[in-house]
Amino acid sequence: MNFFKNFIIILLFTLFFIISQSFAADNNKNLVEQAKEISEEIKSKQSTTEENINSEVGIDEEEEVPLNDPFAGNEGTSTFTNFVDSDSEEAEDEMSLYKYKLVGLISGNHESYISLVNASGEVITLSLFQYLGDIKLVDLRLTEAIFQKEDKTYMIIDFNNQIRESNEY
Secondary structure, eight states: OHHHHHHHHHHHHHHHHHHHHHHHHHHHHHHHHHHHHHHHHHHHHHHHHHHHHHHHHTOSSOOOOOSSOTTSTTOOTTOOOOOOOTTSHHHHOTTOGGGEEEEEEEEOSSOEEEEEEETTOOEEEEETTOEETTEEEEEEOSSEEEEEOTTSOEEEEETTOOEEEESOO
C-alpha cells in the first residue's frame, strides 16, 4: 500500500511538472508574439510621424548641405592672412614665418614652447632660442611669440596671424 501511495505521489508530481512546463512554453510564445506586435506598432508610428514631419516641412528627401561655410564669406577655412610681396626673399623661403600660423603656446618656469602650422597642416614645435629658418624664438607673451632676425630686428606673431616687424619689443 505504501508503494502505491508513493507511486501516485510521484505520478502526480510528474504530471504537475509536465503541465506547468507546457503552460510556461505557451506563455513564452505569447510574450515573444506580443513583443513583435509592439515593435511593429512602434515602427508604424515612427514612419507616420516622419511622413507628417516631412509633409509639414516640405522635405521629401534629405536636404543637401553646402560644401563651404556660409558664415566665412569669401575666405576659406584654412587660408592665411599674411601675404608677402612675391619678389621678396620671405615669399620663397620655406621656413619663413609668413608661411606659418601660431596655434599653440605653452609657457613654464623652465621651458616654453610654441606650435606653428603651415598651410599643408604640418605642425612645428619650437622651444625658446630655437631657430625657424634664419629667425630665432626669443620670447613669449600671453598671446604672441617674438622672433629675432639676423639683423637684430624682431618679428612678432599673434594668434590672429598678424605679423609685425619692429626694432624692439
